[in-house]
Amino acid sequence: MATQKTAVITGATSGLGEAAALSLAKEGYRVLVVGRDAERGADVVRRARAAGGEAEFLAADLFSLADVKRLGNEIAARAPRLDLLVNNAGGSFGERALTKDGFERTFALNVAAPYALVEALIEPLAAAKGRVVNIVTGVPSGARATLDELVGAKSKGGMGSYIRAKLALLTLTRSWQKRLGARGVTFVALHPGIIPGTRFGSHTPAWLRSIMEGIARLFRLASSVDVAAGRYLRVATGPVEGGGFYYEGTLRAPPKQADDEAFASDLRAALTRA
Numbered sequence: 017m018a019t020q021k022t023a024v025i026t027g028a029t030s031g032l033g034e035a036a037a038l039s040l041a042k043e044g045y046r047v048l049v050v051g052r053d054a055e056r057g058a059d060v061v062r063r064a065r066a067a068g069g070e071a072e073f074l075a076a077d078l079f080s081l082a083d084v085k086r087l088g089n090e091i092a093a094r095a096p097r098l099d100l101l102v103n104n105a106g107g108s109f110g111e112r113a114l115t116k117d118g119f120e121r122t123f124a125l126n127v128a129a130p131y132a133l134v135e136a137l138i139e140p141l142a143a144a145k146g147r148v149v150n151i152v153t154g155v156p157s158g159a160r161a162t163l164d165e166l167v168g169a170k171s172k173g174g175m176g177s178y179i180r181a182k183l184a185l186l187t188l189t190r191s192w193q194k195r196l197g198a199r200g201v202t203f204v205a206l207h208p209g210i211i212p213g214t215r216f217g218s219h220t221p222a223w224l225r226s227i228m229e230g231i232a233r234l235f236r237l238a239s240s241v242d243v244a245a246g247r248y249l250r251v252a253t254g255p256v257e258g259g260g261f262y263y264e265g266t267l268r269a270p271p272k273q274a275d276d277e278a279f280a281s282d283l284r285a286a287l288t289r290a
């Protein structure tokens with residue numbers, strides 16, 4: 017009998033993470049549901065079990081690096097062989113605010129937390145020759161970011177900051193692949209598409225959100241949560257190219273800066289210091 021595979025999904029208590037957790041449970045995975053709302057976590061676990069999978073909720077506040085490191089230890093204890101880690105939790109914030117680790121929230125959630133979690137789980141991932149799917153966004157090919165904008169005096173909230181943070185995560189994805197690909201771990205980045213109806217952008221005023229969602233629907237730029245969950249499943253379990261940037265599920269050349277070794281190395285240094 018084949019051994020059951022284990023997947024971890026962060027931010028699986030709502031939106032795309034929740035839908036992806038339920039799809040993986042249906043596929044027979046044991047799913048470790050990571051989130052900060054225990055009630056919603058318990059509900060996802062109940063539905064994952066009802067769908068025929070095995071699931072467990074692990075609480076963590078990904079704004080706190082101490083909590084991410086504790087979470088990493090808890091996962092490693094439960095899954096010495098980890099087949100899949102989906103760094104899904106992410107978001108954009110209107111106002112600039114720093115976490116207690118000194119990072120702007122956008123960078124803390126979209127970059128620092130995935131970085132610390134991957135670093136804590138390298139051995140379990142290598143043991144299973146596992147895969148890491150980092151959820152990014154439709155980072156434009158000419159996107160650029162400086163370290164000062166990400167972690168320095170120029171860091172701020174807002175959509176520009178969100179895109180720069182996702183560019184940083186894409187850069188780490190490619191850098192991890194170069195460093196750890198030889199150990200059998202595969203790293204990919206996925207832009208799920210524009211998906212109205214999740215809690216994403218809840219910091220944006222409701223009227224502006226509904227205009228943006230209306231435009232996305234009108235120009236047929238939007239996809240449904242179910243379509244996005246299908247993209248997660250394909251990129252998480254199907255054949256992929258190591259280090260690949262999957263734009264709405266299709267392989268695309270990443271922005272040039274994602275392959276800038278000096279930028280990747282500065283980024284790692286800033287993250288390692290934290």
Ligand SMILES: NC(=O)c1ccc[n+]([C@@H]2O[C@H](COP(=O)([O-])OP(=O)(O)OC[C@H]3O[C@@H](n4cnc5c(N)ncnc54)[C@H](OP(=O)(O)O)[C@@H]3O)[C@@H](O)[C@H]2O)c1
Nearest residue numbers: 027029030031032077078079104105106210211214215216
């Ligand atoms: N929806 C889109 O159009 C779209 C487009 C491109 C990329 N994405 C990306 O897709 C991913 C999922 O987004 P979504 O649309 O499903 O948004 P969502 O509904 O807001 O889901 C985000 C998840 O992250 C969790 N989270 C946020 N802050 C956290 C923290 N400090 N600690 C622990 N968990 C935390 C949330 O938990 P709570 O429920 O407790 O807040 C939630 O479960 C994100 O990375 C996003 O950037 C989304």
